[in-house]
Amino acid sequence: MIEFSEEGKRRYQTILSHYPDKRAALLPVLTLAQREFGWISQEVAEYIGKLMSYPPSDVLSVATFYTMLHKKPAGKHHIDICKNVSCWLMGVYPCIDEIKRQLGVEKREVTADGKFSWDVTECLGSCGTAPAMQVGDRYYENLTPARVAEIIEKLRND
Amino acid sequence: MTRILLANIDKPEQASIVKYRERGGYKALEKALAMDQAAVIEEVKASGLRGRGGAGFPTGMKWSFVPRNTGKPTYLLCNADESEPGTFKDRILMERDPHMMIEGMAIASYALNCHLAYIYIRGEYEFVANMVQKALDEAYEAKMLGPSVMGKDFALDIFVHLGQGAYICGEETSLIESLEGDRGYPRIKPPFPATHGFLASPTVVNNVETLCALPWIIQNGAAAYAAIGTEKSKGTKLFSVSGHVSKPGVYEVDLGYPLVDFINNEAGGVPNGRKLKAVIPGGSSVPVMTAAECPGVLLDYESLLKAGSMLGSGGMIVLDETTSMPETLSVIADFYAHESCGQCTPCREGTGWAAKILKNIVAGKGKRSDVDLLLKIADMMEGKTICPLADADVMPIRSFVTKFRSEFEALCGDN
Numbered sequence: 001m002i003e004f005s006e007e008g009k010r011r012y013q014t015i016l017s018h019y020p021d022k023r024a025a026l027l028p029v030l031t032l033a034q035r036e037f038g039w040i041s042q043e044v045a046e047y048i049g050k051l052m053s054y055p056p057s058d059v060l061s062v063a064t065f066y067t068m069l070h071k072k073p074a075g076k077h078h079i080d081i082c083k084n085v086s087c088w089l090m091g092v093y094p095c096i097d098e099i100k101r102q103l104g105v106e107k108r109e110v111t112a113d114g115k116f117s118w119d120v121t122e123c124l125g126s127c128g129t130a131p132a133m134q135v136g137d138r139y140y141e142n143l144t145p146a147r148v149a150e151i152i153e154k155l156r157n158d
Numbered sequence: 159m160t161r162i163l164l165a166n167i168d169k170p171e172q173a174s175i176v177k178y179r180e181r182g183g184y185k186a187l188e189k190a191l192a193m194d195q196a197a198v199i200e201e202v203k204a205s206g207l208r209g210r211g212g213a214g215f216p217t218g219m220k221w222s223f224v225p226r227n228t229g230k231p232t233y234l235l236c237n238a239d240e241s242e243p244g245t246f247k248d249r250i251l252m253e254r255d256p257h258m259m260i261e262g263m264a265i266a267s268y269a270l271n272c273h274l275a276y277i278y279i280r281g282e283y284e285f286v287a288n289m290v291q292k293a294l295d296e297a298y299e300a301k302m303l304g305p306s307v308m309g310k311d312f313a314l315d316i317f318v319h320l321g322q323g324a325y326i327c328g329e330e331t332s333l334i335e336s337l338e339g340d341r342g343y344p345r346i347k348p349p350f351p352a353t354h355g356f357l358a359s360p361t362v363v364n365n366v367e368t369l370c371a372l373p374w375i376i377q378n379g380a381a382a383y384a385a386i387g388t389e390k391s392k393g394t395k396l397f398s399v400s401g402h403v404s405k406p407g408v409y410e411v412d413l414g415y416p417l418v419d420f421i422n423n424e425a426g427g428v429p430n431g432r433k434l435k436a437v438i439p440g441g442s443s444v445p446v447m448t449a450a451e452c453p454g455v456l457l458d459y460e461s462l463l464k465a466g467s468m469l470g471s472g473g474m475i476v477l478d479e480t481t482s483m484p485e486t487l488s489v490i491a492d493f494y495a496h497e498s499c500g501q502c503t504p505c506r507e508g509t510g511w512a513a514k515i516l517k518n519i520v521a522g523k524g525k526r527s528d529v530d531l532l533l534k535i536a537d538m539m540e541g542k543t544i545c546p547l548a549d550a551d552v553m554p555i556r557s558f559v560t561k562f563r564s565e566f567e568a569l570c571g572d573n
Contacts, residue, residue, distance in 0.1 A: 018317040020231075020274070021357055026339030027322060031281070065341040065499075068281045068323035080282075084243045085442055085475055086400040088489050122325065122493050123243040123442075124282050127400035127473070128407045137284040 002047050008036045012051070022052060030063050039070035067121070075110045075117035077155045080134045081143075083120045086127035091144075095131050096120065098145035102152045115156065160386050162374045162394050163367065164410040167254045173289060175296040178257040184302055186373035190265045191310045198269035202372065204380035206392030211237055211328070211365030212441065212471045214459050221362060223352035224270055230359040234267050234275040235337065237365045238290075239321055239328040241280055242441035243493060244473030247396040248366035250408045252279075252286050255370075256293035262369035264307060264314055265376055270362055273313050278333050281322040291318050325497035329545045330363040332499070343501045344545035367396055387413035391458035395472055399425045402432070402478035413458040420457060421476060432478040436561075440470025442490045443550030445557035446483075466557070483562040484569055487554060488516040494551035505548035508539040512555055524570045532559050532566075 004012055015028045029048060030040060037044050040063040045056040052059075063069045070078070079099060083092055100106070103116050110117045126132030129141035133148075140151055171177045178184070190198050203218025224232055236259065240248040251259060259277075267275050279287045294316055297303045305313045319337055321327050327336045331345035334356050355361020371393060375383045384392045391413035397420065400406045404426030411420060417439065421427065428434050434449040439457070445467045447455070455465045462469045477486065495513035500506045512535050518524045536555045539548040559566060 018319075021338070023339040024337055024357075027336065028320060031320060031322060062339065062341055066281070066322035066324050083489070084493055085438075085486060085489050086244060086406075089401050089475075089477070089481070089486075121282075121323075122496060123241060123245075125240050125246040125249050125280070127244050127246050127475070128398060130400060130406075134282055137288070139285065 002037060002043055004032070004036055008032060023054075026052065026054070026059070026062055027066070030059070030066075030069055034069055039073050072108070073110055073117075076115050077117075077135050077158070079116065079118035079152075080121040080124075081118065082122065082124045082126065082130070082132050084123040084127075086123075087131040090130040092131035094145045095133070095143045095148045098148040099152070102149055116152070159410070159412050159415070160394055161410055162383075163251065163258070163370050163396055164408070167250065172255050173253070173257070173293060175257055175293070175300055175302075178255070179300075182377070183257050183373070184261055184300075184308075186376040187261050187264050187268075187302065188308055190268055190376050191308055191312060195269050195271055198265065198376070201380045202269070202375060205371075205375045205383040206380075206387075206390075207368065207371055207375060207383065208391070208459070209365055210367035210371075210395065210472070212242065212443075214469060217364065217368055220352065220364075221266070221270060223350065224360045224362060225353060226271070228353075228360060231274060232270050232272040232360040233356045233362070234263060234270060234272045235330075235333060235356060235361060235363045236263055236275065236277040236369055237328060237330065237333060237363050238277050238279040238283070238286075239333060240283070240366070240471075241325040241328050242443060242471045242473050243490070244400055244438065244441050244475040245398055245471040246400075247398045247408050247472060249283060249286055251366055251370050251396075252283075252290050256290050257297065258370045258373060259290075259366055260293060260297050260302070260316065262372035263316060264302060265372045266362070266364060266369060267314050268307075268312055272362075273315065275314065275316045276319045276337060276356075277316065278319050278321060278327070278337060280327075281320050284320060287318050287320055294318065324499075325493075326499045326545070326547060329547070332545065333363060334361065341499070343499055344547075346544055388456070388458045388460070390460050391469075395457065395469070397424075397457065397472040397474050399474040399476065401474075401476040402428050402481070403476045404429045411457060414456045414461070417452050417455045417457055417462075420474075421452075425474075425476065428476065428478045430478075432480060434476065435479045435481055436477045436483070438473075438475040438477070438554075440468050441473035442475065442493065443553055444468040444470045445553045446477075446561065447557075448561055468553075482520075483558055483565045484516065485520050487558040488513070488520045490554045490558075491516050491551065494547065498547055499545075502543040502545075502548070504539045504542045505551075508535050508548060509551050511535055512551065519566060519569050522569055522571065524566075526567055526570045528570065529559060529563065529566045 049056040327342040332342040336342040409424040491513040495509040
């Protein structure tokens with residue numbers, strides 16, 4: 001049986017206090033759950049459902065709509081690299097190839113050490129500093145294959 | 159040119175409330191709080207300010223649709239879900255001058271008699287949301303927010319609400335569904351959010367840039383704002399320009415500024431000695447313009463519409479002569495197929511179908527008849543869905559295919 005950490009429980013109460021209606025807290029609570037448990041598994045959906053009095057299927061129906069909520073395990077560092085127009089124009093594909101070369105896994109797969117996973121994503125709002133990718137809550141912009149290799153190396157030692 | 163939104167954007171520590179106030183911040187809120195609520199709405203109406211998220215609907219008029227004394231609370235939702243490809247203007251406002259948005263929200267909330275407001279920020283912008291939260295904390299501390307705003311009998315709470323990756327949640331009814339804790343399925347209108355929005359209560363959804371214009375309008379007066387721009391497009395507008403330009407970035411121009419001047423001056427022109435091929439002036443969903451169509455076109459709602467395109471969000475993407483138009487359209491079509499919420503059949507099926515056809519064409523496996531099929535799919539999607547996402551796919555498909563048809567046909571096998 002899983003449950004939020006003490007800090008997570010405090011955070012949960014704070015989130016609830018921001019809304020006049022409990023249901024409105026569901027997406028932020030799922031975001032918190034992903035931070036605590038890594039991804040939204042059936043078990044997590046059951047826990048959140050019990051906590052907030054919704055059927056797990058209802059919780060999952062919401063979670064599956066939003067691409068940032070992982071529906072399967074992700075690496076400790078999950079890389080989302082933008083493939084939309086401006087990033088594509090500015091040469092994102094050689095950067096994507098570099099990610100693949102560095103990590104040795106396909107998109108949405110996790111490296112054997114559990115440290116990395118990656119995916120392509122849609123516009124990150126970094127079109128003026130393209131190509132761009134996101135790792136956790138950080139953006140990396142003006143990417144080149146060499147810079148991608150550097151960033152991954154740094155994260156590897158993190 | 160007047161700088162309203164970016165006036166202080168490059169000044170040191172502008173994000174802090176101390177510097178913001180030193181440079182005149184929160185004076186407009188003070189002024190608004192001394193006015194009648196109705197007078198604030200009238201001022202915004204008279205300024206001619208129009209929604210900067212993409213639709214360009216007059217802001218004051220949107221506010222005036224909100225009924226009074228319904229017995230229900232009124233909510234203000236700041237749309238910071240900036241997701242239209244090519245658009246990155248709200249991000250810079252929130253990162254560098256977040257108090258301008260908070261002051262704008264406080265002014266709007268006062269005018270609308272709203273006591274609880276949310277900033278819906280796309281999940282990818284979590285680092286931006288953290289900066290906004292820091293600014294909100296400062297605003298509470300300085301009593302610009304809370305039970306008694308600036309010592310007046312007016313209470314206001316503002317919370318940040320983080321999305322989790324769904325382009326559609328930038329559509330206002332989808333944003334409301336998402337804020338209510340559901341899948342972001344757009345709603346059928348009417349009823350409009352003005353009467354039945356968040357929790358079935360009167361709700362106004364305004365874009366970040368729209369709200370950021372309010373302090374200046376209140377401080378300098380509607381007439382000063384309306385003196386900028388053209389007859390129907392008042393004030394200034396942010397354009398975020400990217401792609402094949404020497405100086406990509408966010409620029410503020412008076413509405414009515416010439417498109418070609420903007421590309422050559424502000425954006426620094428097309429680099430590497432190459433020629434301009436095409437421009438997507440307002441985010442990936444608006445019709446593409448050929449280089450030949452650009453001279454004489456002004457950056458305002460009416461001029462761009464007359465030229466067959468739209469101002470949209472002001473997310474401009476510039477394409478040079480080396481760009482493959484079928485490939486560009488394929489990238490755009492993939493986006494709309496990925497972001498269709500799946501609620502309406504024409505959009506769910508049409509966006510995916512068009513994306514697959516384009517992939518085939520780009521891979522050299524297409525047929526000439528596929529080019530016409532794309533246009534037929536566009537006809538089958540247009541205006542047949544609850545929200546405008548399908549139309550946002552139709553506009554690039556139709557404009558790319560008709561304006562650059564020979565490029566598509568050249569890739570088809572039965573040429």
